Amino acid sequence: MIADALATKALENGFEVIFIGSTSGQDRKYFEGKSNFSYVYFLNSSGVVNKRGFAKVKAMWNIFRAFLVSREILKRHKIEATYSVGGFSAAAASFASLSLRISLFIHEQNAVLGRLNSLLKPYAKRFVSAYDKDSSIKGYPVKDVFFKSQRIRESLKCIIFLGGSHGAKAINDLALSVAQELKKRDIKIIHQAGESDYERVKQEYKDLGVEVELYGFTKDLDKLISRADLAVSRAGASTLWELSANGLPALFVPYPYAASDHQYHNASFIVKNELGWCQREGDELREKLLSTVGKPLEQKSKKLIEYSIKGVADMMIKDIKETLK
Known part of the structure; x- marks a missing residue:
C-alpha cells in the first residue's frame, strides 16, 4: 500500500x-x-x-x-x-x-x-x-521489494489471480473456469481468493482435480507476484503499480462498482501505453484470458520495467x- x-x-x-x-x-x-x-x-x-x-x-x-x-x-x-x-x-x-x-x-x-x-x-x-x-x-x-525482485517474463509458467483485499467472485469464477485448461498447458496457478470465498473456491478446485496454491488473504503478496509470469487482477492503484514495478504483465478486470469507475480508467491508462490488457466482467472474459495466455509476454514485461519509476x-x-x- x-x-x-x-x-x-x-x-x-x-x-x-x-x-x-x-x-x-x-x-x-x-x-x-x-x-x-x-x-x-x-x-x-x-x-x-x-x-x-x-x-x-x-x-x-x-x-x-x-x-x-x-x-x-x-x-x-x-x-x-x-x-x-x-x-x-x-x-x-x-x-x-x-x-x-x-x-x-x-x-x-x-x-x-x-x-x-x-x-x-x-x-x-x-x-x-x-x-x-x-x-x-x-x-x-x-515498496522497494517489488523493484528488487523485478524480472523480465519470457514465457508463461505460472499465473496469479488477484481479486483485491476482499477477493472478487468474478475473478474466482474465471480462474475456476480455465483451471483445467491451464493444467493441460502445464501452467501453475497461484490464487488469492479472498477470505469470504476461500472455502467455496478450495472445494471447486478439488472437484476439478486441479492443484493450486490458494490463499484467502496474505501479506506476502510481493513474494507471490515475483514468482508469477502473468496476473489476472482488479485494477486498484496499489496492485496495478506493484505489478508494473515487478515487470509482471496483467489482464485487468476492473471492479464495476468502483467510485467513478476509477478502476476501469486505471486499467485503460495501462492499455493506452501498451503495458497490459483490460476486459470488463462479462461473457467474453474467459475468451479474453485464454487469448491473453497465448500472447508473448517479453515485450510488455520490458516496457513495464522501463515505465516504472x-x-x-x-x-x-x-x-x-x-x-x-
Whole structure:
C-alpha cells in the first residue's frame, strides 16, 4: 500500500510517522499489530458518497466526530505535515490538518480524481499523481521489494489471480473456469481468493482435480507476484503499480462498482501505453484470458520495467522536507 511505502521512507529520514485510518475497510487488516508506523489510529468512519437519507447523515456525523479526534491526535504528536491518499478514511485527518494549518500534501492514487481529493486540492501544498502529466513528481510510490525482485517474463509458467483485499467472485469464477485448461498447458496457478470465498473456491478446485496454491488473504503478496509470469487482477492503484514495478504483465478486470469507475480508467491508462490488457466482467472474459495466455509476454514485461519509476516515495518525502524548510 502507498501509506506503507511512504512510512518506510519517512522513518528512514528520521520522521516520526503516524497513521490515521478507519475502523471500516482494510486499514486494520494492513496496519494493526505490525506496521512501519510509529503509531496507528483507527477511527469510526465510513463512506458518504453512496449513502442516502439517515445513513448519509450518520456517516457525515461519524466523520465530524473523527475530525475532532484527529485534531487531538495531530496536536499530541506535533504533526508538521499530513499526506492524504484519498478515500473516506483520509477525510477526518485531512480536514483536521487544514483546520490546524498543518501542511497538507495529496497523492491521487487513481486515474479519476476522487471527490475528497478534488475538494482538498486547492488547499494542498502539493498534488501528486502518476496519471497527471503536470504532476511535479511522476510515478507511484511502491515498496522497494517489488523493484528488487523485478524480472523480465519470457514465457508463461505460472499465473496469479488477484481479486483485491476482499477477493472478487468474478475473478474466482474465471480462474475456476480455465483451471483445467491451464493444467493441460502445464501452467501453475497461484490464487488469492479472498477470505469470504476461500472455502467455496478450495472445494471447486478439488472437484476439478486441479492443484493450486490458494490463499484467502496474505501479506506476502510481493513474494507471490515475483514468482508469477502473468496476473489476472482488479485494477486498484496499489496492485496495478506493484505489478508494473515487478515487470509482471496483467489482464485487468476492473471492479464495476468502483467510485467513478476509477478502476476501469486505471486499467485503460495501462492499455493506452501498451503495458497490459483490460476486459470488463462479462461473457467474453474467459475468451479474453485464454487469448491473453497465448500472447508473448517479453515485450510488455520490458516496457513495464522501463515505465516504472523507482524512488517515488523518496521524492515525496524529500519534497515534504523542502517545503517545510
